[in-house]
Amino acid sequence: MHMTAAPYRPAPDLPSWPHCDGSLPGGAECRGRQVEHHTACLAHLPDAERLAYLAGLRPGADVDHRGTHFTEELVSALLAALTDPSTRKPRIGQARFEEAVFGGGVCFDLVEIDGDVVFDGAEISGDVSFDRAEVGSRVLFRQVKIGGDARFDRMRVELTAEQRREVITLPPTIGELTSVKLVRIPPEIGAMKSLEEFTATGAFRVGTSARSGSRSVRRGPTSCPCWSTPVRRPVSMRCPYRPKATSRGHTPAGQA
Structure with missing residues (x-):
């Protein structure tokens, strides 16, 4: 869903965010954003450190995993860590996944996002689903590559008057x-x-x-x-x- 008229410009070869010191299969440098207080992205964190990071998340927390490589299991673990026990729904503050690479589908059904959700430049090999999701600001999917279907049934987006003037369906x-x-x-x-x-x-x-x-x-x-x-x-x-x-x-x- 493209919801702003401003063009998306991919990050240069060296991303602007602090990136992971790990490497991808084939030896390529990982572009995943470092998890705070670590030198690796979420995908390259050692298991014990990844579990500690997820355990420290609270519903409504901002997440920034730009450039990170996700499996479906890792996406599910991240959303589980952000689930509000009172509503049984994941709740995120700001969600940034620019240029992230998803090895399967992305299911954000029923997820509540207080701010922007950004997937600009991401690569998703499976389906994308935001059924009944609630977003407090913009939903940006510019220059996204999706290998499967995309569903946004009954997704609710709350925009300011200024943001509504920028919407392109x-x-x-x-x-x-x-x-x-x-x-x-x-x-x-x-x-x-x-x-x-x-x-x-x-x-x-x-x-x-x-x-x-x-x-x-x-x-x-x-x-x-x-x-x-x-x-x-x-x-x-x-x-x-x-x-x-x-x-x-x-x-x-x-x-x-």
Whole structure:
């Protein structure tokens, strides 16, 4: 999810953060951020020191593991250490995972994050899931490589008015995307040629501008039955329950 207009610039060969003194398979230098008071990243800490670090975390703590290589087990251990016993949900202050490498999936379902969550430049070989997660600020996924599916069902993001003005739901190059599944409708949808699945919900009205002929999306209540039915490509933006499109958008039968 790209939620700011500012471009992401990867760190140079030598990262700006204090990085690990360990090495990766093949001899490459590890770019993982050092765990505080250590010279190694979370992945390269000796087992006893890693367990001590995780045991010292408390719900709501900031985590900064930029450039770190994660297994699914290590992600699970980190979230378990941050779980609030009163809610049984992981809670994080600020979450920084820029350029981190995940050897499996990333599951942040139900996670509560008070600040930003940043995955810029990360590589994720499996699926990404933020179902029902709650984020108090921005969610940044610029230039991320994802090998599996990405799900953000019912994720709630609280933004300031200034941050909302910077939000971009999808990039201008949306027409070049492939294997896309949308649950929210951006105006750029009209340019898409590779839409795999389009699930419309009752939270939106879809219409055609009489002046330009372009498609538009408007929020509004509707009980039209077609909006609960998944539609696959080719996508028709016209509702079968209305006689024709109007410049005012979609008005289901029986509603003013």
